[in-house]
Every structure is written in C-alpha cells, then in structure tokens.
Amino acid sequence: MIRPPSPRNKLTPRVAVIGGCVAGLSAAVNLASRGVAVTIFEKNAALGGKLNRWQKGGFTFDTGPHVLTMLFAIQELFQTAGERFEDHVDLIRLPTICRYHFPDGDYFDAAADPRQTGEQIGKIFPGGKDEFFAYLSHSQDVYEKTVDTFLRQDPSEAMKRAGAFSALASLKGFLDLNPFESLDRRIQRTFTDERLRQIFRLYALYSGSHPKRCSSIFSVVAHVQWNIGTFYLKGGLYSLVEAIKELMSKLNVQVALNSEVTEITTEGKNCRAIKVMSNGTETEHLVDGLICNQDVLTAHRLLPNLSPPTDVEPSTSAFLILAGIRGSYPTLSHHNSFLTGDEWREYAEIFDNHEPPTDPTIGVSNQSFSDSSRAPDGMTNLFIMANVPAMADQRTWTPERTADYRSVILRKLERMGLPDLESRIIVEDMWTPNDFSIRYNSYRGSLYGLSSNGWKQAFLRPPQRAKGLRGLYYAGGTTHPGGGVPLCILSGKIAAEQLIADL
Numbered sequence: 254m255i256r257p258p259s260p261r262n263k264l265t266p267r268v269a270v271i272g273g274c275v276a277g278l279s280a281a282v283n284l285a286s287r288g289v290a291v292t293i294f295e296k297n298a299a300l301g302g303k304l305n306r307w308q309k310g311g312f313t314f315d316t317g318p319h320v321l322t323m324l325f326a327i328q329e330l331f332q333t334a335g336e337r338f339e340d341h342v343d344l345i346r347l348p349t350i351c352r353y354h355f356p357d358g359d360y361f362d363a364a365a366d367p368r369q370t371g372e373q374i375g376k377i378f379p380g381g382k383d384e385f386f387a388y389l390s391h392s393q394d395v396y397e398k399t400v401d402t403f404l405r406q407d408p409s410e411a412m413k414r415a416g417a418f419s420a421l422a423s424l425k426g427f428l429d430l431n432p433f434e435s436l437d438r439r440i441q442r443t444f445t446d447e448r449l450r451q452i453f454r455l456y457a458l459y460s461g462s463h464p465k466r467c468s469s470i471f472s473v474v475a476h477v478q479w480n481i482g483t484f485y486l487k488g489g490l491y492s493l494v495e496a497i498k499e500l501m502s503k504l505n506v507q508v509a510l511n512s513e514v515t516e517i518t519t520e521g522k523n524c525r526a527i528k529v530m531s532n533g534t535e536t537e538h539l540v541d542g543l544i545c546n547q548d549v550l551t552a553h554r555l556l557p558n559l560s561p562p563t564d565v566e567p568s569t570s571a572f573l574i575l576a577g578i579r580g581s582y583p584t585l586s587h588h589n590s591f592l593t594g595d596e597w598r599e600y601a602e603i604f605d606n607h608e609p610p611t612d613p614t615i616g617v618s619n620q621s622f623s624d625s626s627r628a629p630d631g632m633t634n635l636f637i638m639a640n641v642p643a644m645a646d647q648r649t650w651t652p653e654r655t656a657d658y659r660s661v662i663l664r665k666l667e668r669m670g671l672p673d674l675e676s677r678i679i680v681e682d683m684w685t686p687n688d689f690s691i692r693y694n695s696y697r698g699s700l701y702g703l704s705s706n707g708w709k710q711a712f713l714r715p716p717q718r719a720k721g722l723r724g725l726y727y728a729g730g731t732t733h734p735g736g737g738v739p740l741c742i743l744s745g746k747i748a749a750e751q752l753i754a755d756l
C-alpha cells in the first residue's frame with residue numbers, strides 16, 4: 254500500500270525509488286536503515302527487474318543472472334540492516350564454475366578451487382598452469398588497486414573531495430596497471446594456447462563488451478571468480494530478491510507494484526514529485542528525494558527537459574530459451590559454455606554488423622544438476638543464452654526472426670552433445686532484446702547498460718548524482734560502477750549515501 258501524500262516533514266524525509274531491481278532494493282535498504290521513509294514504485298507485477306523468474310508446469314527458471322559473485326556486496330547490504338545474508342538463503346559454492354565445451358567435442362572444467370583449475374589446465378594445455386597462476390596473480394593485483402577507488406564510491410566525487418595530490422596518487426596506482434592495454438592484448442601476452450585465450454576472452458562479454466575494445470582491467474574477473482568465489486542460491490537466484498524483500502518488510506519499506514512512474518515533476522532545480530500510473534489511474538506523490546533505478550539512458554522519458562542519449566554504445570543483449578525438458582544430459586555440468594568455432598567472426602557479427610552471431614557461444618545453465626527443486630522428478634530446467642547485440646533502433650525481433658534464431662541455437666546444441674533437444678522440450682519461453690527493453694525500460698534491451706568498450710564508457714560511467722537537478726540520484730547497471738548484481742548493489746548504496754548527505 255502506498256502511503257497517501259502527506260505534508261512535507263523534514264524530520265522523516267520521504268524518498269521514492271523508481272524501479273525495484275537490485276540497485277533500487279539496495280538503495281531502499283540503505284535509506285530505510287537510516288530512518289528514511291521509502292516507497293518503491295515498480296512498473297511490473299513483481300520486484301527483481303532483470304533478476305526475475307518464470308514458472309510453468311512444475312519447472313522454475315531464473316530469467317536473468319545465474320552466477321553470483323562478490324558476495325561481500327550482498328553481505329554488507331544485510332549487515333546494514335543488522336542481519337546476516339546466510340540466515341536468509343541457502344548458499345552453495347558449486348565445485349565447477351563452468352564446463353567449456355569445444356567444437357571438437359572435448360571439454361574443460363574450470364573448478365572453483367584455483368589449484369584444481371591450475372592442475373587441470375596443466376594437463377590439457379601444455380604450459381598453461383603457470384600462465385593461469387600468473388594471470389590470476391595479476392588479476393588480484395588489479396582488484397586490490399581498484400576496489401576502493403572504483404567500486405565503493407563515485408570516482409568523480411572522490412576526486413573532488415580528495416584534492417589534487419591524493420587524486421594523482423590513486424591515478425598513478427591505476428595507471429601502473431596499464432589500463433590502456435586491451436583485455437585481448439593482456440591475454441595474448443599471458444597465454445600461449447588459442448583455446449585458453451578464447452575462454453579468457455569471454456570475460457569481456459561478462460560486461461557486454463569486446464575483448465579488443467575493453468581494458469585489460471577486466472582481467473579482474475579471474476580474481477573475482479576464483480579467489481572471491483562464485484555462488485549459487487538453492488531455489489535459484491531469485492531467492493536473493495526474496496531475501497531482500499524480507500529485509501525490507503522489517504524496515505517498513507513500502508512497495509507499490511504495477512505502478513509505473515510516468516514523470517518526475519520539478520520546482521526550479523529541485524525534484525518535487527513523481528506521477529505514477531497504476532491500474533489506469535494517475536496519482537502524484539511528493540518527495541524529498543528520488544532514486545531512479547530505471548536505466549539512466551531511458552530516464553529522459555520521465556524528464557521532459559532531458560534529451561535522449563546520443564553517441565553511447567549499449568552493452569550486448571541476450572537471446573534466451575527457457576526449456577523444461579524430459580530427462581537429463583549426462584554431458585552437462587551446472588554451468589556450461591558451448592564455444593563457437595570462429596570467435597572473431599562472432600565478435601564482428603555482434604559488435605560491428607549488429608547481427609546475432611551465426612555460430613554463437615551458448616551458455617547453458619542446468620540448475621537441476623545441483624538443485625532438484627527446479628524441475629519435476631526426472632526432468633531438467635535449461636536456461637539457454639546466446640549473446641546478441643542490443644537492438645538497433647529500427648530492427649526488432651519479429652516472430653519469424655525469433656523462430657529462425659531459436660533453430661540456430663537448438664541445432665548447434667544438438668550437434669554438440671545434446672541430441673533430440675527440441676523434441677524433449679515440454680515447456681518453453683523465449684526472450685529477445687525486445688523483451689528486456691519493454692519489460693524493464695532498459696536502453697535498446699541491453700543487459701548491463703553501457704558496454705565497457707573504450708575508456709570513457711568503462712571508467713567514466715554516468716554518476717549517481719543527476720546533473721542540474723537536486724534530489725535525483727541514479728542507481729543501476731548503466732551508472733557507476735557498472736552492470737551485474739554486486740555492482741548494482743554497490744551503486745544503490747552509493748546513491749543512498751549521496752542522497753542522505755544532501756538532505
């Protein structure tokens with residue numbers, strides 16, 4: 254229930270959060286823990302944004318994230334409210350991070366334990382063991398030199414606060430990491446085997462970017478994945494949203510579902526109120542502050558004086574098939590990646606031609622492997638994902654185009670060790686970039702907001718504090734520090750801290 258608008262009371266500031274994905278939820282928890290009255294307005298019928306779920310015929314699917322990393326960001330969120338994340342969820346560290354299936358039928362398991370991964374790499378790729386440990390050590394160095402500057406604060410604000418000397422000192426540490434070198438260059442310099450290089454280059458796609466165009470700083474993924482750890486939540490990753498919901502209910506955060514914010518109204522240079530459309534009725538709500546978890550790149554739709562973005566490159570989007578199937582495939586681990594036979598063609602098709610790749614790398618998440626609650630007995634829930642470009646303005650995914658691409662993906666998986674996949678499907682749903690754009694107001698259907706191609710897009714992302722308008726703060730994947738669940742949680746925290754400081 255939304256509280257009816259009441260006269261402004263500076264003793265209990267009222268903040269509205271536009272959108273209820275993880276960044277919005279994180280901001281709400283951070284604000285409510287400090288005594289702010291918070292209402293989340295979410296346009297859809299459920300909280301979670303891209304971190305959502307779909308259920309049918311006894312099958313349950315996560316429709317977005319499948320891999321949880323940098324757990325500390327989530328643990329800190331719960332600590333803010335005096336709770337422990339582990340008391341709300343059943344946390345599982347999977348023994349295998351990912352099984353990589355090569356086109357020739359071989360596969361390689363990246364174990365959660367880095368020592369085991371090193372041993373395994375040494376057996377399959379001669380010389381690869383030492384290269385892997387060198388890469389991991391560099392990755393740890395990158396993490397340690399960047400975490401405080403880039404993840405826990407808005408660097409542009411920090412620079413202003415710290416003064417020139419301190420700013421230059423932290424910049425020097427950063428420049429020592431050779432951030433102008435591309436991720437691909439770093440990988441070429443470290444690994445000799447082309448197949449290992451292909452696997453490590455996939456890290457660029459974790460931020461929706463191209464390995465030759467994003468910085469070698471993204472090698473940090475290795476440290477995050479192996480040293481900090483990769484996790485699964487029993488009952489699926491939507492359990493994270495449910496756990497935060499429990500937290501918010503203790504903190505008395507109000508949630509208005511099916512409530513789309515249609516306009517932010519202003520008074521001079523201050524945010525004054527929001528207009529909300531719910532069940533065909535428009536209401537106005539006065540606010541003392543606003544957190545916008547709607548994508549910054551589509552937020553101009555709420556502010557008549559803002560223009561649409563130009564000259565920005567969105568991250569990649571995804572083509573999803575959620576398939577509940579009869580039986581199971583013994584060749585599958587929990588997470589799998591079916592590699593392409595021509596990776597440079599795949600990158601060119603996505604980033605230069607803006608077309609879905611002809612021979613895509615396909616991620617298959619097989620949660621039933623570790624969690625029997627995800628499918629009826631004797632059946633399997635498969636989340637199948639190919640990276641595709643965000644929508645070009647005029648190109649949409651027609652039913653014919655969608656059906657054709659479904660075939661490309663299913664045929665490839667059938668060829669690469671999942672025979673008769675199509676005929677074993679019992680329940681199915683498909684998602685294209687159109688769905689991400691329409692359901693979540695994400696810019697051109699991108700998954701992570703901006704790509705991290707190029708220096709500016711990676712390190713000078715839109716800040717939390719809105720320019721030229723007091724009381725408005727952005728949180729979410731497009732803003733600083735970037736896309737992905739833990740970074741969005743940190744972005745919500747930074748936004749909440751700035752809002753409180755300005756009240």
Ligand SMILES: Cc1cc2nc3c(=O)[nH]c(=O)nc-3n(C[C@H](O)[C@H](O)[C@H](O)COP(=O)(O)OP(=O)(O)OC[C@H]3O[C@@H](n4cnc5c(N)ncnc54)[C@H](O)[C@@H]3O)c2cc1C
Nearest residue numbers: 272274276296302303317318319320514547729730737738
């Ligand atoms: C297929 C897929 C796989 C992914 N895999 C991973 C992974 O393995 N690991 C990982 O960490 N990350 C992954 N991600 C990325 C991760 O899901 C996102 O970075 C993160 O969820 C984005 O959160 P956000 O807070 O930016 O909000 P968004 O998900 O963009 O949500 C914005 C919210 O605001 C709501 N909203 C928008 N406009 C309005 C409005 N006007 N009024 C009211 N409500 C509004 C939307 O409905 C939505 O709930 C994946 C994403 C997808 C889609």
